[in-house]
Amino acid sequence: xxxxxxxxxxxxxxxxxxxxxxxxxxxxxxxxxxxxxxxxxxxxxxxxxxxxxxxxxxxxxxxxxxxxxxxxxxxxxxxxxxxxxxxxxxxxxxxxxxxxxxxxxxxxxxxxxxx
Amino acid sequence: xxxxxxxxxxxxxxxxxxxxxxxxxxxxxxxxxxxxxxxxxxxxxxxxxxxxxxxxxxxxxxxxxxxxxxxxxxxxxxxxxxxxxxxxxxxxxxxxxxxxxxxxxxxxxxxx
Numbered sequence: 001x002x003x004x005x006x007x008x009x010x011x012x013x014x015x016x017x018x019x020x021x022x023x024x025x026x027x028x029x030x031x032x033x034x035x036x037x038x039x040x041x042x043x044x045x046x047x048x049x050x051x052x053x054x055x056x057x058x059x060x061x062x063x064x065x066x067x068x069x070x071x072x073x074x075x076x077x078x079x080x081x082x083x084x085x086x087x088x089x090x091x092x093x094x095x096x097x098x099x100x101x102x103x104x105x106x107x108x109x110x111x112x113x114x115x
Numbered sequence: 116x117x118x119x120x121x122x123x124x125x126x127x128x129x130x131x132x133x134x135x136x137x138x139x140x141x142x143x144x145x146x147x148x149x150x151x152x153x154x155x156x157x158x159x160x161x162x163x164x165x166x167x168x169x170x171x172x173x174x175x176x177x178x179x180x181x182x183x184x185x186x187x188x189x190x191x192x193x194x195x196x197x198x199x200x201x202x203x204x205x206x207x208x209x210x211x212x213x214x215x216x217x218x219x220x221x222x223x224x225x226x227x
């Protein structure tokens with residue numbers, strides 16, 4: 001496994017603003033993912049962050065709302081744009097290491113509250 | 116498309132007793148199955164996985180899970196529960212080296 005950190009750990013934001021969440025891994029990883037966990041709910045995959053190319057979004061999520069960057073093999077950002085209270089969730093990044101393990105390892109999450 | 120069902124919202128067990136958290140799945144092809152645990156205000160921690168091989172897999176903190184292909188199940192078990200096992204448990208499935216689909220989660224409460 002590896003050490004995965006996210007910044008910020010939590011934030012309270014006003015409606016209509018944007019927040020960028022950072023995910024940093026202490027070693028190179030094959031794949032990075034972004035998930036949303038709404039209050040009391042399971043995890044929903046937002047997108048796969050592809051290094052050097054556009055992210056692959058799941059149904060119901062669009063790039064204009066959740067732009068993602070992945071400039072290298074250890075770092076990614078997720079921006080939540082034009083926020084509304086419905087965006088209040090925990091946002092988690094996860095990684096895989098591509099050596100046949102298949103399992104994903106998760107960061108500690110970013111708890112976002114939109115007022 | 117794959118799916119995971121965790122039929123119990125909550126499982127209650129007394130400390131020292133065996134515990135089982137149920138999971139059934141649906142996926143095309145051979146399933147890759149996982150269990151994760153989430154403690155309050157923490158991210159998800161990987162517990163164990165089934166990819167191929169022995170149907171009984173062992174993982175972290177004394178947990179194990181049994182893969183049953185005919186029943187499409189992957190139940191999480193532990194012979195003797197601890198109060199510190201109280202947490203939210205997620206089962207997940209993947210059709211391969213790909214994205215995970217999670218169940219809705221089961222809250223495990225272990226009473227002293």
